[in-house]
Amino acid sequence: MTFLPRNFLLPAAIALGFATPAAAADEVKLRYLASQGGLAAHELAQELGYFDGTGIAIENVGYAQGGPASLIALASGDVEIGSAATSAVLNSIIGGNDFIAAYPSNGINSEVQSIFYVLDDSPIKDIKDIAGKSIAVNTLGAHLDYTIREALHSVGLPTDAANQVVVPGPQLEQVLRSKQVDVSAFGYWQTTFEGVARKNGGLRAIFNDTDVLGDIAGGFVVLSREFVKEHPEASKIFVEQSARALDYAREHPEEIKKVFAKALSVRGENPDIAQYFRGYGVRTGGLPVERDIQFWIDVLVREGKLKEGQLAAKDILFSTDTKSASN
Numbered sequence: 001m002t003f004l005p006r007n008f009l010l011p012a013a014i015a016l017g018f019a020t021p022a023a024a025a026d027e028v029k030l031r032y033l034a035s036q037g038g039l040a041a042h043e044l045a046q047e048l049g050y051f052d053g054t055g056i057a058i059e060n061v062g063y064a065q066g067g068p069a070s071l072i073a074l075a076s077g078d079v080e081i082g083s084a085a086t087s088a089v090l091n092s093i094i095g096g097n098d099f100i101a102a103y104p105s106n107g108i109n110s111e112v113q114s115i116f117y118v119l120d121d122s123p124i125k126d127i128k129d130i131a132g133k134s135i136a137v138n139t140l141g142a143h144l145d146y147t148i149r150e151a152l153h154s155v156g157l158p159t160d161a162a163n164q165v166v167v168p169g170p171q172l173e174q175v176l177r178s179k180q181v182d183v184s185a186f187g188y189w190q191t192t193f194e195g196v197a198r199k200n201g202g203l204r205a206i207f208n209d210t211d212v213l214g215d216i217a218g219g220f221v222v223l224s225r226e227f228v229k230e231h232p233e234a235s236k237i238f239v240e241q242s243a244r245a246l247d248y249a250r251e252h253p254e255e256i257k258k259v260f261a262k263a264l265s266v267r268g269e270n271p272d273i274a275q276y277f278r279g280y281g282v283r284t285g286g287l288p289v290e291r292d293i294q295f296w297i298d299v300l301v302r303e304g305k306l307k308e309g310q311l312a313a314k315d316i317l318f319s320t321d322t323k324s325a326s327n
Helices: 041-047 067-076 086-094 143-154 171-175 188-200 210-212 225-230 232-251 253-264 271-276 291-302
Strands: 028-034 056-062 083-084 100-109 114-117 134-137 163-166 183-186 202-210 218-224
Touching: 028 041, 028 067, 028 083, 028 232, 041 056, 041 202, 041 232, 041 253, 056 210, 056 232, 067 083, 067 086, 067 218, 083 086, 083 143, 086 100, 086 143, 086 218, 086 291, 100 210, 100 225, 100 232, 100 291, 114 171, 114 188, 134 143, 134 171, 143 163, 143 183, 143 210, 143 291, 171 183, 171 188, 183 188, 188 202, 188 218, 202 210, 218 225, 218 232, 218 291, 232 253, 232 271, 253 271
Parallel strands: 028 056, 134 163, 134 183
Antiparallel strands: 083 218, 100 218, 114 183, 114 202
């Protein structure tokens, strides 16, 4: 499993500056893995005090290298909250995990995107030129992986025509500048790292994921269906307050950068990159629409990984009606 142990971090309550009252006997705890350079909406909700007095608490137990590792931790019971690209979530469900897509972790739109960069002097000009080239991505089997496949498909090339190389987010700029890869893909959740790279100059964007996918949720925070059945009210609160935090971030972008910087600092990361945070890219209301999932279901049907009608978006999406969500 690819995540750092809990003792790599300070306890979450200290690390993020939260109060640490004694847990109530009936308190519901949800553990999660953090993302380097990122702050999930449920982390933001806790920082804003949205879970205070609700009877639920969230706890950071380490870092995940990428979404698939987060889902493995969820499936094994090491955490209660997973987070991954929609394609990775669907692949995990196809593999036998009974997960529910709780809320969109991020979205892609005109303001927040995954951007594919090359060096200024690179001969690569557009999507068709990435065939046979090496592309740095943070993990395989997730959003960037499938965006590259869709990009190649859109220009009539085999979906495996490019060579993907796994590189941690903080090293994406370095491996591109040192010419270890031809392209570095900065995910929509890595706008902080992308902002630093862009400021340093000498890079050129060749395409982004909205060019390929349009406006869509990029990924989801995920709960197990078993957890939702056991804790329907806590699950509802978790989703509603996280969605509330997504709206707050949209409405107060400069304040959120300060919150972001504080969280990164106490986690031992570079707080200066918070200034490049461009938001979560999630539509008003912080909740998904069926296309957010159906798009990727259709892709997996096309690739032969799913049969037509095998999965439906409505069966995967969390409903704030706790009865339907736990069915």
